[in-house]
Amino acid sequence: MKETGLMFKAPLVRAILEGRKTQTRRIVKRLPLRINRDANAMEIDVANIENGEFAKRIPCPVGKPGDRIYVRETFCYQWSDERGWLDECWFRATTPDVEHPDGGEKSPWKPAIHMPKAVARIWLEITSVRVERLQSISRADAIAEGIQFFNGDHECGAKNYMDKTDMDYSLCPTDSFETLWKSTGGDWEANPWVWVIDFKTISTTGRPA
Numbered sequence: 001m002k003e004t005g006l007m008f009k010a011p012l013v014r015a016i017l018e019g020r021k022t023q024t025r026r027i028v029k030r031l032p033l034r035i036n037r038d039a040n041a042m043e044i045d046v047a048n049i050e051n052g053e054f055a056k057r058i059p060c061p062v063g064k065p066g067d068r069i070y071v072r073e074t075f076c077y078q079w080s081d082e083r084g085w086l087d088e089c090w091f092r093a094t095t096p097d098v099e100h101p102d103g104g105e106k107s108p109w110k111p112a113i114h115m116p117k118a119v120a121r122i123w124l125e126i127t128s129v130r131v132e133r134l135q136s137i138s139r140a141d142a143i144a145e146g147i148q149f150f151n152g153d154h155e156c157g158a159k160n161y162m163d164k165t166d167m168d169y170s171l172c173p174t175d176s177f178e179t180l181w182k183s184t185g186g187d188w189e190a191n192p193w194v195w196v197i198d199f200k201t202i203s204t205t206g207r208p209a
Contacts, residue, residue, distance in 0.1 A: 013093035021146025071122035076108040142173035
């Protein structure tokens with residue numbers, strides 16, 4: 001069983017913890033030779049997309065159904081000098097105000113990229129993998145990506161992640177996901193091929209048995 005660490009921003013970590021996020025998209029880094037690069041067609045030989053493989057040549061680097069993902073997030077921790085092991089760990093997504101364990105003046109937070117597997121609290125299990133164009137995302141998938149939205153009796157809207165507003169009455173879920181993608185530095189207009197990874201949460205308290 002493969003275990004892969006993926007970085008998630010604080011709003012998406014909270015969405016996972018709240019049960020709102022069950023899907024993530026990651027750009028396909030390598031493209032197979034068998035792809036139609038015609039800007040008007042933008043088609044791929046879909047007959048060759050099966051079982052989480054891309055054109056039967058490039059498997060999803062994150063894993064396949066049954067493999068695990070551990071969430072890498074902004075964190076800080078304190079080691080016990082006496083015992084020689086992890087004494088306590090904090091996660092910025094849910095505990096934003098933490099004093100430096102050593103009383104230092106610099107920020108105690110460490111970037112998600114530096115999080116070791118041993119301190120990860122959130123573990124996910126991949127349930128399905130497929131490939132599609134970024135802009136092909138459906139309304140249901142945008143919601144599965146964890147965006148914040150509401151659908152009232154007389155009005156609806158969704159969060160605009162670019163201007164940090166609570167809700168934007170002019171946005172639908174797919175528009176909201178577009179702002180989320182852009183807020184992380186992604187190029188929406190490029191419309192890249194992406195791995196669409198569905199998952200379920202199997203632990204929020206550390207590595208599962």
